[in-house]
Amino acid sequence: MQTKFAKRVTTASRSFTRTILDLTAQSSIISFAGGLPDAALFPRENIEKHAKELFKTEDNRLFQYSNASGVEALKVEIAKKYVNTTSAQIMLTNGSQQGLDLVCKTFLDEKDCIIVEDPSYLAALGLFHMYNATIKAVPLSSKGVDTEVLEVLFRDYSPKFFYTIPIFQNPTGYSYTLENRHEVVRLAQKYNVILLEDSPYEALRYDGVQTTAFADLLPELTIALGTFSKTLAPDFRIGWMKAPQEIISALTLSKESTDLQNSKFFQHICAKMMQSGELQEHTKTLIAYYRPKRDAMVNALHKLFGDSIEFVVPEGGMFIWVNFKKCADSMKLFDVAIKKGVAFVPGSVFFADKRVTSYGRLNYTNSSLEQIETGVKKLYEAYQKV
Amino acid sequence: MQTKFAKRVTTASRSFTRTILDLTAQSSIISFAGGLPDAALFPRENIEKHAKELFKTEDNRLFQYSNASGVEALKVEIAKKYVNTTSAQIMLTNGSQQGLDLVCKTFLDEKDCIIVEDPSYLAALGLFHMYNATIKAVPLSSKGVDTEVLEVLFRDYSPKFFYTIPIFQNPTGYSYTLENRHEVVRLAQKYNVILLEDSPYEALRYDGVQTTAFADLLPELTIALGTFSKTLAPDFRIGWMKAPQEIISALTLSKESTDLQNSKFFQHICAKMMQSGELQEHTKTLIAYYRPKRDAMVNALHKLFGDSIEFVVPEGGMFIWVNFKKCADSMKLFDVAIKKGVAFVPGSVFFADKRVTSYGRLNYTNSSLEQIETGVKKLYEAYQKV
Known part of the structure; x- marks a missing residue:
């Protein structure tokens, strides 16, 4: 039988980001694709302390x-x-x-x-x-x-x-x-x-x-x-x-x-x-860890790519939006980059009309400083091939 | 300014059950209205044990x-x-x-x-x-x-x-x-x-x-x-x-x-x-506590109301659906019952067309045996007044 879904579902497609997340979760690919915080920084001890306290003080x-x-x-x-x-x-x-x-x-x-x-x-x-x-x-x-x-x-x-x-x-x-x-x-x-x-x-x-x-x-x-x-x-x-x-x-x-x-x-x-x-103290810790990651990615991009790309250094958050101006369609860069062992999100998916674009989104919060260094290098190698 | 909600919202109204829950939460009214499990029976020790274990065994x-x-x-x-x-x-x-x-x-x-x-x-x-x-x-x-x-x-x-x-x-x-x-x-x-x-x-x-x-x-x-x-x-x-x-x-x-x-x-x-x-063991415990509650409500209803109401004894679950046949509109019974100190849900709200009905829904899982006894008595007093 033909399942009769609503119109809204037949026009929807699986989120490309989710597909990339699945792809990178199971492999050795360095991923700048997701928008994930660094799990190593979760305030586990505080969470556990308050959880214990809740069991002690709250009734059913x-x-x-x-x-x-x-x-x-x-x-x-x-x-x-x-x-x-x-x-x-x-x-x-x-x-x-x-x-x-x-x-x-x-x-x-x-x-x-x-x-x-x-x-x-x-x-x-x-x-x-x-x-x-x-x-x-x-x-x-x-x-x-x-x-x-x-x-x-x-x-x-x-x-x-x-x-x-x-x-x-x-x-x-x-x-x-x-x-x-x-x-x-x-x-x-x-x-x-x-x-x-x-x-x-x-x-x-x-x-x-x-x-x-x-x-x-x-x-x-x-x-x-x-x-x-x-x-x-x-x-x-x-x-x-x-x-x-x-x-x-x-x-x-x-x-x-x-x-x-x-x-x-x-x-x-x-x-x-x-x-x-x-929480306020913990946020300071996050900033102390994330700022050097942003700096590492910004510096690596500047050093390797020079004027061949353009981006604005973000004052905060998790992402750098890079114009890979030598490559009119960043989806092509993505295909080569994946083979080199690094992932990012091609910019097209973020536009309402899904237009072809030279932009791509890079996340720096969920990689180590070393992964950032290595990943940007791999990305640069891919960029030379497109 | 006039807020421009969707059509679907302008036709919605607040759930009557939620209103009754708010009404009964803050008072001494015995409530047969909600559909709540008995909080005293939650398997708190098991939950706490497994929560502790999770903190010990799982990474971030x-x-x-x-x-x-x-x-x-x-x-x-x-x-x-x-x-x-x-x-x-x-x-x-x-x-x-x-x-x-x-x-x-x-x-x-x-x-x-x-x-x-x-x-x-x-x-x-x-x-x-x-x-x-x-x-x-x-x-x-x-x-x-x-x-x-x-x-x-x-x-x-x-x-x-x-x-x-x-x-x-x-x-x-x-x-x-x-x-x-x-x-x-x-x-x-x-x-x-x-x-x-x-x-x-x-x-x-x-x-x-x-x-x-x-x-x-x-x-x-x-x-x-x-x-x-x-x-x-x-x-x-x-x-x-x-x-x-x-x-x-x-x-x-x-x-x-x-x-x-x-x-x-x-x-x-x-x-x-x-x-x-x-969980399977715990379900047996729930049944051992809920069955006598159902029996208590069924017996109290039979004893006090006799043939003046009709209902089918449920084989399980949380509710008894009572036909208060002497009272064509159970909403009127509800108004008197609330004043006597007992709540239930008038049947009208459960019908797609919200028709006037003599039925009402009684919950027995979230009251003690004593509350069931007293509550049914109060309900009977209300029934004599309508």
């Missing part, structure tokens, strides 16, 4: 059904990250990817228009396709989005939201300037467009100073997504959303019908680590 | 990103519950509610028809509405569904699936006879309709013998949902789906774009408890 209600929006103590800690915010404006999700899903579910009717950066986060693009959204893309540079194009899109398409990753963007590592942010805010107000602000990397800043988030510049029109996957551990599956209370109420209803609630266990541990300052 | 990859379909060791154990089944036909979900969501996402286009039992599980009805499905209901009795009506619905509406809870149904506690199952299977084959079989309560059998699941009677057309929320603990958030591999692949893709994956931590603990036989 710890494992009972509870509310959909998450553990209050953690919501209180997260609210402190924002100006004039209470826990009623926060809800917890199964990683920030679920935040994206719940926003789509709560806001999108079929064919509704949304705006994305070009390029943008792969798994968000895939999800927006699943909701049969009309996707329009605004060019992104190292200073932020092209606000002239953004205004035309806001005016002509009345989008439901603009999906923006304004700090250490994925895949580019770019950050919006404060001027660019202010212009985006002005346009969002003028055309009444929600800013869906995704900031998974903001705590991983190696240079420069923190800029104000859309969540604080324009709280009444921003749904902010955050996560502990990059600062604590992905398996905790704790993301959050910060939005006006009316919107949080609607998102909570969607969460209830989607999966009732999340596990509270790691939410409690996360709350303890924030209350005690352990 | 325990907390890293992993695959979307779940921990292999647990899928292997679950596969053993079914005939001729391998782990490739199993995937894990964030509770079985997420299984329902992923099936909807993977199969339903707008206005697609689905069939539900009348009455049915409240949070499934809410979810199906969120997907703008066309919902048709087939009458349910204590022997199973009305297969004459089911055939007409299958023939006239070509539904995407029939959502069925064939054992200890929620809200009725009814189970399909084997004859009824075979007739449903015949119709599903004839009209090529998927059976979405939800069996959260099947392990909690107090009388009678296990009947064959649709998953084994008609594996090629059944998507079976299961959960550890009733046998282990709801906060584990572990449900599963069993289906043909082609369908599991599509559902896994949907899971990836929805929330990437679930936490592996409790999945490992659950696998250990199945491998060691601890």
